[in-house]
Amino acid sequence: MAVYSINDVENLTGIRAHTLRAWEQRYDLIAPRRSKHNVRFYLDEDLRELTTIALLNKNGYRISKIAAMSPTERAELVTSLSALNVSPETQLDALTLAVVELNEYKFSLILDTNIGQRGFEETMMEVVYPFLDKLGVLYFTGSVTAVQESFVGGLIRQKILSATDHLPAIQKSDRTxxxxxxxxxxxxxxxMLFIQYLLRKRGFHTLYLGSNISPTDLADLCRVTRVDYLLTHLSNSYVDRPVEDLVADILDQCTEARLLLSGYQASLHDLSAFVRVEKVSGLGEILAFLAKLSKREGLSIASGR
Incomplete structure (x- = not known):
């Protein structure tokens, strides 16, 4: 059973600590637990209820009206709000509530509704990535657990793979x-899975190799088939070897391919000496790069939501 401090509740719900105390005293919404040292704390069921209350309040419901509702009425109202095309802040709050509850149905309902309205690519860019940024902060501060983060990652992975699987197959061998x-x-x-989706949607032949791939593995790949671009990501946690050494090794093993490098570690290093290396800082630059390449090759973006 998870235990949350008042700071955790503030991070997860957006309710300021002083506001939370006022609501507790005036409306008797949630009675905080107390440790033996008289420090208030909250359990999972408290957090779920407070997240629901915060979401309704942000959508214009007065706290006095919310307090008069039963927990079931609040939950039903939140579900109906989450299924509508509402503000980005409400989307993030509703997704956070689904994560706190480990509620796959609610999480999928929100994403599927957005996909139906916006399409998959825009949903990823405008809903999922901002949510993952928020989730990363919450995980760093200890407000969500590793289990909750893994739960989210698994669901998003399923959505990406399903969307990719519904794209038309690429048959022309002369494409990049x-x-x-x-x-x-x-x-x-x-x-990387989402970048694979972006590439295939734009008509590029794409080989997804996964993780823990060594330069030697890439050499085996390049011996078997033509590769025009190798694309990888080096985050701030990458420490396996110096970036310059890794880049040099990859280029030595794949002598014809160019290397597209993204991520925080790539931005820290001067790689201008490597003529076959190009940095792409974030999804925006990757999309711009693909747009230029698509125009040059006369490719159109595949249909599909």
């Missing part, structure tokens, strides 16, 4: 070939 991989110690697989 991308190989996507993560070196040892890198865990940014959700980002």
């Amino acid at each position: 070939v991308f190989a996507l991989f993560l070196p040892k110690g890198e865990q940014q697989d959700l980002s």
Whole structure:
């Protein structure tokens, strides 16, 4: 059973600590527990209820009206709000509530509704990535657990794979070939899977190799098939070996391919001496790069939501 401090509740719900205390005293919404040292704390059920209350309040419901509702009425109202095309802040709050509850149905309902309205790519860019940024902060501060983070990652992975599977197959062998991989110690697989989706949607032949791929593995790949671009990501947690050494090794093993490098570690290092290396800082630059390449090759973006 998870235990949350008042600071955790503030981080997760957006309710200021002084506001929370006022609501507790005036409306008797949630009675905080007390440790033997008289420090208030909250349990999972308290957090779920407070997140629901915060979401309704942000959507214009007066706290006096919320207090008069039963927990079931509040939950039903939140579900109906979450299914509508509402503000980005409400979307993030509703997704956070689904994570706190480990509620797959609610989480999928919000994403599927957005996908139906916006399409998959825009949903990822405008809903999922801002939510993952928020989740990262909450995980760093200890407000959500590793289990909750893994739960979210699994659901998003399923959505990306399903969307990718529904794209038309690429048949022309003369199109630019991308190989996507993560070196040892890198865990940014959700980002790489989404980049695979972006590439295939734009008509590029794409080979997704996964994680823990060594330069020697890449040499085996390049011996078997043509690869025009190798694409990888090096986050701030990458420490397996010096970046310059890794880059040099990759280029030595794949002598014809260019290397597209993204991530925090790539931005820290001067790689201008490597003529076949190009940095792409974030999804915005990756999309701009693909737009130029698509125009040059006369490719159109595949349909599909």
